[in-house]
Amino acid sequence: MKATTKPWIFTANCPSVIGTVDVVTRYMAEAGNYVEEIHSFDDREANRFFIRVEFYPQSADFTAEEFTAEFMSRAKQFEMEWELTPPNHRPRVAIMVSKYDHCLNDLLYRYRTGQLNIEVPVIISNHPDLESLAQWHNIPYYHLPITAETKQEQEAKVRELIEQYDAELVVLARYMQVLSSEMCQYLDGRAINIHHSLLPGFKGARPYHQAWEKGVKMVGATAHYVNDDLDEGPIIAQGIQTVDHAHYPEDLVAKGQDIERVTLFNAIKCHVEKRVFLNGKRTVVFGR
Structure with missing residues (x-):
């Protein structure tokens, strides 16, 4: 049943009522669509x-327009918010970064090797340090310095670039600005x-040194959607690793950066594969 191409992805959410799974799977069967993977979750707290x-x-004549026309009436009965993503969709991702290069390096490598099914049309930074890395990947790099006095103007330019390059997602790959x-609200x-x-x-500054002084026994990273808090x-993804008395501050920094790289990659991958649903202040994240 499986084709050689990547699958289509259907995602939806709606109020908790009887028949939600059935309306989706029944339509898939009636339309002749072979389901390879399915995840569902009912949040009883949020209903x-x-x-x-x-x-x-399975039909050579399948189109998104036909799917939409036929499924829309069924979805309406359940007040279902839904989306259909084609196999060839590569989200355009704008990356923002300051001076730390570990996350940017990792993302560009995974982008270049196809581990991340995305396009990176632009990199934006408040420092010039990483321009050569962007140039090596043939990606436009914009250095937009920022001070307390120019913050409003700088952010306006950032928004212009996001819209100019039609970015669907913005990744703050250690962009060290509040x-x-x-x-x-814009993002x-x-x-x-x-x-x-x-x-x-x-x-504040030197968090790993502060943690070392307190004798922490684990370090980690958190990837989350940006909001006004x-x-x-x-939160989309988190990573963690145990440490002990033999780890000095520089060891904690190195481990922390490794975890940041992997955690950010996992979060972006989940997002672009439509595995993440915003659910109030929380998320629903379906694994592979």
Whole structure:
């Protein structure tokens, strides 16, 4: 049944009522679509149902327009919000970064090797340091310095670039600036940030050194959607690793950066594969 191409992806959410799984799977069967993977979850606290389906059309005449026309009436009965993503869709991702290059390096490698099914049309930074890395990948790099006095103007230019390059997602790959409330609202639900998981205990400069002085026994990273709560947006992915007395501050930094790289990659991959649903202040994330 499986085709040689990538699958179509169907995602939906709606109020929790009887028949939500059936309306999707019954239509898939009647339309002749072979379901390869299906995940669903009913949040009894929020009274909300979520579903994700990977499928392969068996008809050579399959079109998204036909799917929409035929499924729309069924979805309406369940007040279902749904989306159909074609196999060839590669989300356009704008990356923002400051001076730390570990996350940017990792993302560009995974982009170049096809591990991330995305396009990276632009890189934006408040420092010039990583321009050569962007040039090596033939990606436009914009250096937009920022100060307290120029913050509003700088963020306006960032928004212009996001729209100019038609970016669906913005990734803050260790962009070491606090976004304004206006910018957070602009990016709400379509920007992913990464930071160490030592917060809120070790704030400010040299968090790993602070943690070492307290003798922490684990370090980690958190990837989350950007919202107007600083570093407290809906969490997509987290990573963690144990450490002990033999790890010095520089060891904690190195381990922390490794975890940040992998955690950010996992979050972006889940997002572009339509595995993440915003559910109020939380997320529903379907694994592979």
